[in-house]
Amino acid sequence: MRRWESVLHLGEGSTPLHAAPRTASWLGLSKLLVKRESLNPTGSFKARGMAVAVSRAMELGAKHVVVPSAGNAGGALAAYAAAAGVRATVVMPADAPEANQVEVLIAGADLLLLDGLISDCGRLGRLISEETGAFDLSTLKEPYRIEGKKTMGFELAEQLEWRLPDAIVYPTGGGTGLIGMWKAFDELQAMGLVGEQRPRMFAVQAEGCAPIVRAFREGSQFATEWEDAKTSAAGLRVPAAVGDFLILDSLRKSGGGAVAVPEVEILATQKRLGSLGLGYPSLETAAATAGLKALVDAGLIGSSESCVMFDTGAGSPVRGRVASPSR
Numbered sequence: 001m002r003r004w005e006s007v008l009h010l011g012e013g014s015t016p017l018h019a020a021p022r023t024a025s026w027l028g029l030s031k032l033l034v035k036r037e038s039l040n041p042t043g044s045f046k047a048r049g050m051a052v053a054v055s056r057a058m059e060l061g062a063k064h065v066v067v068p069s070a071g072n073a074g075g076a077l078a079a080y081a082a083a084a085g086v087r088a089t090v091v092m093p094a095d096a097p098e099a100n101q102v103e104v105l106i107a108g109a110d111l112l113l114l115d116g117l118i119s120d121c122g123r124l125g126r127l128i129s130e131e132t133g134a135f136d137l138s139t140l141k142e143p144y145r146i147e148g149k150k151t152m153g154f155e156l157a158e159q160l161e162w163r164l165p166d167a168i169v170y171p172t173g174g175g176t177g178l179i180g181m182w183k184a185f186d187e188l189q190a191m192g193l194v195g196e197q198r199p200r201m202f203a204v205q206a207e208g209c210a211p212i213v214r215a216f217r218e219g220s221q222f223a224t225e226w227e228d229a230k231t232s233a234a235g236l237r238v239p240a241a242v243g244d245f246l247i248l249d250s251l252r253k254s255g256g257g258a259v260a261v262p263e264v265e266i267l268a269t270q271k272r273l274g275s276l277g278l279g280y281p282s283l284e285t286a287a288a289t290a291g292l293k294a295l296v297d298a299g300l301i302g303s304s305e306s307c308v309m310f311d312t313g314a315g316s317p318v319r320g321r322v323a324s325p326s327r
């Protein structure tokens with residue numbers, strides 16, 4: 001049964017698709033469109049998934065929700081759970097961005113900090129769910145977050161008047177952004193709104209945690225867990241993705257690819273993007289842009305192709321670093 005009163009809205013979605021001419025010319029592209037997911041409530045596209053997942057959990061009668069998070073998913077869950085008036089527990093690595101920890105606490109959610117990675121947080125989240133009956137909203141463990149993220153693909157098609165771009169570049173951790181859009185394009189085709197042509201999908205990861213890039217290069221169907229995952233782009237610090245085979249499938253079937261960028265490039269590109277007029281972008285957005293630069297330099301994306309880069313989240317200070325070194 002659908003109960004419309006359980007549908008939660010905090011203003012998520014309908015984000016602008018901006019032309020970024022100064023960034024385009026730095027990259028060597030004649031044109032670049034940027035999907036500004038950083039303008040979502042709680043500052044990232046994670047809001048889209050949580051809007052749908054928490055609404056549906058409410059509809060199903062959940063009294064308590066739990067999620068493991070590298071940062072932004074926790075902040076988004078806390079906000080939507082607060083809007084619903086339901087208890088939320090967020091499990092984060094102790095070194096997750098301070099801004100995310102604070103937003104979880106401000107929204108009145110329980111915050112558990114673990115000395116470990118998102119995968120360790122996932123194990124504790126599952127235990128909490130089993131012990132307390134809390135509804136587990138982990139990535140791809142329930143079907144609704146991906147349905148929310150799918151709307152990025154719908155919007156993109158609508159904003160481009162049903163002509164999908166040649167290439168999409170996405171900073172990839174758990175991969176739900178790519179998987180969601182891939183699903184959206186299939187559904188749009190089934191509805192007769194787009195043809196069978198797909199954008200080439202490119203995943204960008206950090207060199208310190210690049211399981212999808214490695215698996216793509218090796219031609220594997222699944223990605224093996226990345227040891228000792230390290231990157232300051234918190235959303236990309238996902239050593240093992242549940243949907244690895246789905247991500248790899250979309251990259252291969254679309255004729256796209258995967259690229260890893262060094263940490264120094266991520267930091268330098270964040271500052272570069274700021275000075276090119278993109279505001280205060282997240283390190284994940286910076287990573288995507290650094291990856292796009294590498295793809296253009298390698299000739300994998302042509303200078304006159306239509307390309308959409310995802311600005312997945314807003315920037316926040318990193319402990320002990322006020323600004324990245326300029327180069």
Ligand SMILES: *Cc1c(COP(=O)(O)O)cnc(C)c1O
Nearest residue numbers: 173174175176177235284312313
């Ligand atoms: C979660 C997150 C990502 C990674 O997205 P996936 O779809 O999980 O791969 C990228 N950027 C930001 C800002 C994020 O919060």
